[in-house]
Amino acid sequence: MSIDGFDIARSLVCERFPRARAAWLGGSTVLGIATPTSDLDISVLLDGPPAPYRESLRHRGWPVELFVHTEEAMQYFLEKDRKTRRPATLRLIGHSLVLLDSDGTGEYLQQLYAAQLAAGPDPLTTEELLAARYGITDRLDDLAGCVDDDERLLIAADLWRATAELLLTGHARWTGTGKWLHRELATFDRDTGTEYAKALAHGVRAVARGNAEPIAETVTHVLNIFGGRLFDGFTAQGPV
Known part of the structure; x- marks a missing residue:
């Protein structure tokens, strides 16, 4: 992906979430399969309110999808990923670039979820x-x-x-x-x-x-x- 995209994503996190524990940039732009209409998929981990919520916006001309989590909310969506075998949250963090990591959580969760992605879902019953x-x-x-x-x-x-x-x-x-x-x-x-x-x-x-x-x-x-x-x-x- 372009350095501009990473820098713009990081600037948004720093401006909007100065107390974030971690943030990641995932999606098509990181995977190298972006189209002209692709947005920046940014996941953010907070200790509490205003999380959890999702927001669509534009930042410095870029379309952005924000996924703002608490630990509990993130676990909810990860369980949903595993149950449906559709790794939306797992992929957004496991296949990502770390934008911010204040306590080691960013790198730790990125590596953990990347390993879970590689392991695959549970087999069909x-x-x-x-x-x-x-x-x-x-x-x-x-x-x-x-x-x-x-x-x-x-x-x-x-x-x-x-x-x-x-x-x-x-x-x-x-x-x-x-x-x-x-x-x-x-x-x-x-x-x-x-x-x-x-x-x-x-x-x-x-x-x-x-x-x-x-x-x-x-x-x-x-x-x-x-x-x-x-x-x-x-x-x-x-x-x-």
Whole structure:
């Protein structure tokens, strides 16, 4: 990233949070994948109020997303990351540049969360895997029977998401939403020599042109990795 971005982020932290224990700059600008509309993702750790809160603003011409935490709030979001297997807070701090570190917390948490990111999420439970297989099978059936072009395209987009999530979580990898789901899958492909990200995106584009076969073929291949289609006999326990 540019030195200007780091300096601007640090100046914002010093001006707004003179008593901060630690602050980190994460996101696309640090990872080297920023676009012209990317913002500065800044996480800040305070001992108490006004934290916790989130704020969007502009600072010296840069769009900024501020994530202001207490220790308790940070732990809440980290537990949410682990439960959903979407490492938003883990990534923002684990893959970051330390902007401020008044007591050693900045470097310590950065290294701790980087190690947790590298270790990956918990593996899928048997119940989660069965539910994922059933959900994707159901969407495949919807795709095959759909006669409305708009509905077919939306089903394909949902299949892209569900299949990408199964591939990643089924291999004990982190997942994400939107562009981050695609980025996680592309990283998985680079690590494994596969091309699922490209195949699934191509499948959605093919559906837009009226051809559902490519995405159905790719999704079926992924299902077969984890036991195949599932409908008959599937059950799910309701809430107690």
